[in-house]
Amino acid sequence: MSTGPADPMDGFDNLVHSPNRLRVCALLDTTGEAEFAVLQEQLGLSASVLSKHAGALIEAGYVEQRKAVRDTRQRVWLRLTPQGHKAYQGHLAALRAIVGRQTPQKHDG
Incomplete structure (x- = not known):
């Protein structure tokens, strides 16, 4: 049985879709x-x-944090995990598919 291309x-x-989490991922x-x-x-x-x-993204495994002392202060760095990168890119593809399905209406002015 053959399956078509993934949707x-x-x-x-x-x-990821939450605006602030989307911006963090971006x-x-x-x-x-x-x-x-x-x-x-x-x-x-x-x-x-x-x-x-960030906590929600960390809990999902999409972001990881690294803590270190710099200038005598505890600092936290965040980065996407491979899973997070895949989720973010998949979400972008889904958004592009949604937008791409729209057919613009031409208006004669």
């Missing part, structure tokens, strides 16, 4: 790894909001 909508991920996908404070500044989020969303 890109299979990659839609409700966890930033980590482009930077590779980012310090918590840098993410907070770049995304314009409070520490508690970023912590909540």
Whole structure:
């Protein structure tokens, strides 16, 4: 029995879809790894909001954190795991499929 191509909508991920988590994944996908404070500044989020969303992504196995002391202060860096990268890319493909299904209406003005 032959199966057709995978449906890109299979990659839609409700966890990633949350706007703040989507933005975290997008930033980590482009930077590779980012310090918590840098993410907070770049995304314009409070520490508690970023912590909540990062925690959900960590719990799902999409993000991992690395802690180290720098300048005598504890710092936390976040990065996408391979699973997180796959989930993020799959979600983007699903969003593109949704948008691609739209056929623009031409209006004669």
